[in-house]
Amino acid sequence: MRVIGLMSGTSYDAVEAAAADLVLRGDVLVMRPLGHLSVPYPGELRELIEGFLPPSETTARAVAVLDTGIGRAFADVAVRALRELCGGEADLVVSHGQTVYHWVEDGTVRGTLQLGQPAWIAEATGLPVVSDLRSRDVAAGGQGAPLVAMTDALALAALPGTPAALNLGGIANLTVVAPGAAPLAFDTGPANALMDAAVRHFTGGALGYDEDGRRAGAGRTDPALLRELLNDPYYRRPAPKSTGKELFHLPYLLQALDAAPVPEPDDVLATLARLTAVTVADACRAHGVTSLAVSGGGAHNPVLMGMLAEELPGVPLEASDALGLPSDAKEALAFALLGFLTVHGLPGAIPSGTGAHRAALLGSITPGRSPLRLPEPAAGPPRLLRVTGEPVW
Numbered sequence: 035m036r037v038i039g040l041m042s043g044t045s046y047d048a049v050e051a052a053a054a055d056l057v058l059r060g061d062v063l064v065m066r067p068l069g070h071l072s073v074p075y076p077g078e079l080r081e082l083i084e085g086f087l088p089p090s091e092t093t094a095r096a097v098a099v100l101d102t103g104i105g106r107a108f109a110d111v112a113v114r115a116l117r118e119l120c121g122g123e124a125d126l127v128v129s130h131g132q133t134v135y136h137w138v139e140d141g142t143v144r145g146t147l148q149l150g151q152p153a154w155i156a157e158a159t160g161l162p163v164v165s166d167l168r169s170r171d172v173a174a175g176g177q178g179a180p181l182v183a184m185t186d187a188l189a190l191a192a193l194p195g196t197p198a199a200l201n202l203g204g205i206a207n208l209t210v211v212a213p214g215a216a217p218l219a220f221d222t223g224p225a226n227a228l229m230d231a232a233v234r235h236f237t238g239g240a241l242g243y244d245e246d247g248r249r250a251g252a253g254r255t256d257p258a259l260l261r262e263l264l265n266d267p268y269y270r271r272p273a274p275k276s277t278g279k280e281l282f283h284l285p286y287l288l289q290a291l292d293a294a295p296v297p298e299p300d301d302v303l304a305t306l307a308r309l310t311a312v313t314v315a316d317a318c319r320a321h322g323v324t325s326l327a328v329s330g331g332g333a334h335n336p337v338l339m340g341m342l343a344e345e346l347p348g349v350p351l352e353a354s355d356a357l358g359l360p361s362d363a364k365e366a367l368a369f370a371l372l373g374f375l376t377v378h379g380l381p382g383a384i385p386s387g388t389g390a391h392r393a394a395l396l397g398s399i400t401p402g403r404s405p406l407r408l409p410e411p412a413a414g415p416p417r418l419l420r421v422t423g424e425p426v427w
């Protein structure tokens with residue numbers, strides 16, 4: 035089955051598309067990635083999303099405008115992916131949409147909202163669309179996150195020791211596969227969310243992120259601010275847990291800066307990069323991680339990666355590319371994989387990761403132009419992901 039995965043993370047910088055051919059052979063899921071596209075959100079849409087996210091108040095009109103705008107942006111990218119990555123032939127589109135609210139109360143996720151109306155994608159491509167993958171896990175008592183854990187767990191299953199996968203998006207999430215134990219997956223805390231908010235704040239909105247970590251690299255970690263930030267109870271809460279920009283946003287940072295003032299913006303950026311490195315390293319140590327495969331935009335920040343290596347001596351770090359999953363495409367591929375599981379009648383969430391009381395089938399299905407035909411249900415779930423450059427059928 036040829037599947038296109040579409041994703042935009044909490045950084046709402048771009049729509050990522052990745053295509054793959056997938057086939058289940060016994061308990062091995064074979065994946066041939068066909069390439070990926072990263073298409074920045076149109077500036078106007080990005081501003082709309084920015085003005086819409088917490089702590090802003092909003093209106094039903096704004097929800098409708100964004101649901102349509104994001105749906106259309108995803109549809110445009112899906113059409114390009116179909117043409118440019120798939121030679122015009124694909125069976126399914128899987129869309130994560132854009133998270134606009136991840137509703138957490140006392141550590142329990144009560145709801146999660148991804149916008150990006152799938153009707154636009156189905157109409158533009160003629161293909162069936164699997165969307166809204168998180169809600170079903172929430173309904174089964176889970177956090178609805180991290181959903182990339184299924185791909186990580188299958189990709190890491192054959193590795194020695196206690197391997198882990200780390201994605202450094204707006205939020206950092208970690209999947210740990212210890213021998214003989216169910217995979218563990220959780221958000222460790224902010225990856226780029228606070229750094230991006232700080233850069234936007236310090237540059238009056240002119241810049242969106244600290245390119246190549248230049249500003250963090252020019253600054254020095256401020257111990258008092260780092261202590262203040264590390265005081266957040268989120269880091270001490272046991273997994274399963276997930277978080278988002280409802281917590282880690284600019285007002286949160288400004289409040290910490292009130293308590294521990296730091297006059298030099300570059301020092302703030304250095305401290306925020308250190309916060310990410312320390313909280314990821316603490317999580318890795320707590321679970322005995324012996325190797326780490328890193329993906330997401332933060333993997334392009336050499337200062338952040340350098341700090342992570344300092345905080346985790348003896349733990350080899352490499353890009354997820356080493357597992358066959360290109361660092362910038364991993365999340366979109368992960369959603370392609372989840373949609374493949376859904377249409378084959380297989381659960382996509384891992385209860386030991388999301389905390390759900392059972393592994394639910396994920397997503398809602400929007401028919402394409404033809405009557406909806408689903409494949410025969412699979413005999414059993416995959417245990418291993420094999421990524422190949424060769425044709426799979």
Ligand SMILES: Nc1ncnc2c1ncn2[C@@H]1O[C@H](COP(=O)(O)OP(=O)(O)O)[C@@H](O)[C@H]1O
Nearest residue numbers: 043044045203204226243246330331332334335
């Ligand atoms: N060259 C770079 N230098 C520093 N940071 C980078 C670089 N490239 C990407 N990033 C960071 O990665 C973020 C986007 O990462 P991404 O994986 O798309 O996150 P998300 O899944 O939250 O959208 C940007 O907002 C930025 O903070």
Ligand SMILES: [Mg+2]
Nearest residue numbers: 043045047048
């Ligand atoms: Mg992104």
